[in-house]
Amino acid sequence: MLNKEKTQFRQSKQRNRILELLRSTDSHPTADWIYAQLKKEFPKLSLGTVYRNLSTLIDQGLVNKIHFGSTFDRFEANTKPHYHLICESCGKIFDFNMKIYENLNEQAKQLTTFTINYHKLDFYGICQECSQSE
Amino acid sequence: MLNKEKTQFRQSKQRNRILELLRSTDSHPTADWIYAQLKKEFPKLSLGTVYRNLSTLIDQGLVNKIHFGSTFDRFEANTKPHYHLICESCGKIFDFNMKIYENLNEQAKQLTTFTINYHKLDFYGICQECSQSE
């Protein structure tokens, strides 16, 4: 999960432009989109560099990754609406027996022209087992 | 996004067992875990079959995929806590200017021994542009 230790960060044109680009858009780009944009300015740019820089920017707290989580899909047979508890230490996912806040959808609808169908709510933290072993 | 059209579903031992397995556990398995479990019963089982059956079960509404969303990561430079609006039609992600419900964490804490650090709330629906073009 953590990147290799580094004693300091240096500047690079590529990384600066990636951050500028992310700050100038509200489109939540993919790495590939960023690569395509910057390829015009840096004809030799490689996707690996984009990924490495995004990772560095995340370490610096300047960028967030969305849909952050496990790298592979997970499945469940509980098809009723329910929330999840996700342990940031061991990665386990637990069903959360908390009532569904239907009114969140109502409140959201008043703030946007978006047609809201449902919401997804996940709580992140540390599970009991991991808490005890730390 | 949609699977190939199929006029009917048939039974298969593999698919029935996958569903049984998912119903018997609360561990939100990965496809690979399911494969490993069932390999004992079906020595010739292939991962492709597991994926195809999971996809079928989702079509039948019997199974959910968690972390459902785009297949690649997305990034953003807005590192302040905020919610997202996600369009189920075009896949675009929008920042949602809705106040953060800090009290959700408080309420959740009363229901579990989990140490809750933060929550992630995404609203799913149809964006204005897609609504108009339908």
Next chain:
DNA sequence: GTCCGTGCAAAAGCTTTGCAGCCTT
């Protein structure tokens, strides 16, 4: 000069798909 960042290419990891044969209906 040190060692971080880059480009290139290969590899890794999860998921999908083409195909021929088997099985359900």
Next chain:
DNA sequence: AAGGCTGCAAAGCTTTTGCACGGAC
């Protein structure tokens, strides 16, 4: 019989990594 389902293997796609060279400090 028709056509969905399977196993196998290959391919697909996103992301990561090894290496040698160039650049920032």
